[in-house]
Amino acid sequence: MDLPVMPPVKPMLAKSVPELPRGDGLSYEPKWDGFRCVVFRDGDEVELGSRNDKPLTRYFPEVVELLKRALPPRCVVDGEIVLVTPDGLSFDVLQLRLHPAASRVRKLAAETPASFVAFDLLACGDSDLTALSLGERRRRLEEVVSEVPGVYLTPSTTDPDVAQDWFTRFEGAGFDGVVVKPLDGVYEPDKRVMWKVKHERTADCVVAGYRLHKDGESVGSLVLGLYQDGELRNVGVASSFTAARRRELAEELAPLRDPAEHPWSAWATYEGPGMNSRWNPQKQLQVVLLEPVRVAEVRYEHVQGGRFRHTARLVRFREDKTPAECTFEQLEEVPPAELAALFGAAERRRTIEQ
Structure with missing residues (x-):
């Protein structure tokens, strides 16, 4: 050439x-x-x-x-x-x-x-x-x-x-x-x-778990869920934390780790206990399950296939919101264009x- x-x-x-x-x-x-x-x-x-x-x-x-x-x-x-x-x-x-x-x-x-x-x-x-x-x-x-x-x-x-x-x-x-x-x-x-x-929007999501950072100890990304017909469904993750914030989150979420009961305990529809990478189906991502009681407001661009198309960004935790309020109905529906x-x-x- x-x-x-x-x-x-x-x-x-x-x-x-x-x-x-x-x-x-x-x-x-x-x-x-x-x-x-x-x-x-x-x-x-x-x-x-x-x-x-x-x-x-x-x-x-x-x-x-x-x-x-x-x-x-x-x-x-x-x-x-x-x-x-x-x-x-x-x-x-x-x-x-x-x-x-x-x-x-x-x-x-x-x-x-x-x-x-x-x-x-x-x-x-x-x-x-x-x-x-x-x-x-x-x-x-x-x-x-x-x-x-x-x-x-x-x-x-x-x-x-x-x-x-x-x-x-x-x-x-x-x-x-x-x-x-x-x-x-x-x-x-x-x-x-x-x-x-x-396009950017915000949604209130249940913090259902987190993926470990590559250091094996801190939080790499928060695993998010929304309720649909009474079922908590995985909608994606929120990340882009500083090293200090990753460590803070691990400490902050520690009391919620490994609950006795969790809607995703069996991972019946969520591709195994490690949750496969969306971009590399052969790669397993280790997930720490959390008691699904905390609500996070996240910023996202748009939804595709029932999940956030890109990684969301954490805006803040919402202590004034209950997990039951985190439903798919809050997402803005965009009709398919021609x-x-x-x-x-x-x-x-x-x-x-x-």
């Missing part, structure tokens, strides 16, 4: 802001919920690079073949690998595509094919384009990418009202939010020079027919 921009490239990043920035000279795009991926193509040689420098190429052979049809012979394109279902984007199913067995990779590629969304052009032919403005890179990207079912250009607008509509209307399809980029900005790898606005409005009917047919 011989390109003007060579792998690995750490993609340009965004910093979180609470509200959608408005002003002249800004470009708005949907924030995709998938694997960030920088594509390097030199003829028949294609490499899919991730944001952590670990190649994704072997896991998505169907995407490689699509990119050979959609991209120019020599180019570097920044984008996102996503997995489209009739109900929207599914990060959970996408995560399962990272399987070590080649036979399993081939099977999943046929059963749950992924798509690629292009949103930046770093090089084309013999030209390094990273020093050009975003506006110029976008213009060239539109000229060189051939949209085929499975490869798409991300929608882009300079109208903040349109972006605000995306933020609200397409959340049900699994989008994370909106990314805002300066039109005159150059491409700066691994720098947070863009902005992102993501994903075809962005992808087109061809993508939905491609997914359904697989």
